Amino acid sequence: MQEIEITDDGSATIYVKELDEHYHSVKGALTESEHIYCKSAYLHHSNGTPLRLLEIGYGTGLNAVVTAMVADSTRPLHYISIEKYPVSPTTLSQLNYGEIVDKELYKAITDAPWNKAVEITPYFTLEKIEGDYLTDNLPQDIDIVYFDAFAPEKQPEMWSKESFERLFASLSPNAVLTTYCAKGAIRRMLIEVGFSVERLAGPPNGKREILRATKKGSV
Ligand SMILES: C[S@@+](CC[C@H](N)C(=O)[O-])C[C@H]1O[C@@H](n2cnc3c(N)ncnc32)[C@H](O)[C@@H]1O
Incomplete structure (x- = not known):
């Protein structure tokens, strides 16, 4: 069962009862999206035109719209997002994102067809792909990854070394990945796979640290 909750910055999120897990930080869904993904990955990375971004877990489309709002001629973006369980239109219509982000843009993103x-x-x-991150072929030559899976305690298979190795192989040299999860075990796994990993300050009023992993140089 899914319930809508309002997070500390006034933006909505979805709570999944069976998993006891939220789609975003309860400290602020919009703030998390802006800080962890848009600012620390997309705006940080300026190589390559156009950039290719892969999001793991499209969810509500909040990360997509926040990013679309700042995409400009200096860094045009092909935003690919994989989602195994698309959120129903009814649930999406109950989120308050139309009031806090660009309404027309959010509608265009929400209404965009899958797999095109x-x-x-x-x-x-x-390009919203309805599919399974763990088993589908991954898009290649990715410059930026928004790694926004449910938490490792809730969905450990999404955070396995094997799946990070597969992801690493799909990335361009100097690609960056950000995630809200700063756990030591995940940081060490990313390093073992070949990334250089930085701990960055988390969002205002949110988590203490987040991770940014970079695929250094050409491999
Ligand atoms: C933390 S939420 C993502 C929130 C989203 N980025 C947003 O802006 O709303 C995690 C998402 O991963 C999806 N997911 C779970 N398992 C998956 C899989 N194997 N492949 C692709 N997506 C998956 C979930 O359905 C959920 O939408």
Whole structure:
């Protein structure tokens, strides 16, 4: 069962009762999206035109719209997002994102068909893939990863060394990955797989630290 909750910055999130897990930080869904993904990964990375971004877990589309709002001619973006269990239109319509982000943009992103690349703005092409991150072939030559799976305690298979190795192989040199999870075990796994990993300050009023992993140089 899914319930809508309002997080500390006023933006909504979804709570999944069976997993006892939220789609976003309860300290602020919008703040998390802006800080961990948009600012620390997309805005941080300026190599390559256009950039190719892979999000693990499309969920509500909040990360997508926050990113689309700042995509511009200096870093046009092909935003690919994989989702195994698309959120129902009814649940999506109960989120308050239309009031806190660009309403038209969020509608265009939400209404975009699955499994097709759609130009949402001249600088933001969206490709929502309905599929399984763990078993589907991954898109290649990815420059930026938003690793936004449910927590390792709730879905450990998403955080296995094997799946990070597969992901690593799909990345361009100098690709960056950010995630809200700063656990030591995950940080060490990312390093074992070949990333250089930094601990960054978390979002204002949110988690203490987040991780940014970089695939250094050409491999
Ligand atoms: C933390 S939520 C993502 C929140 C999302 N990024 C947003 O902005 O709303 C994790 C997402 O991963 C999805 N998911 C779970 N297992 C998956 C899998 N094997 N492949 C792809 N997506 C999966 C869930 O359905 C859920 O939407």
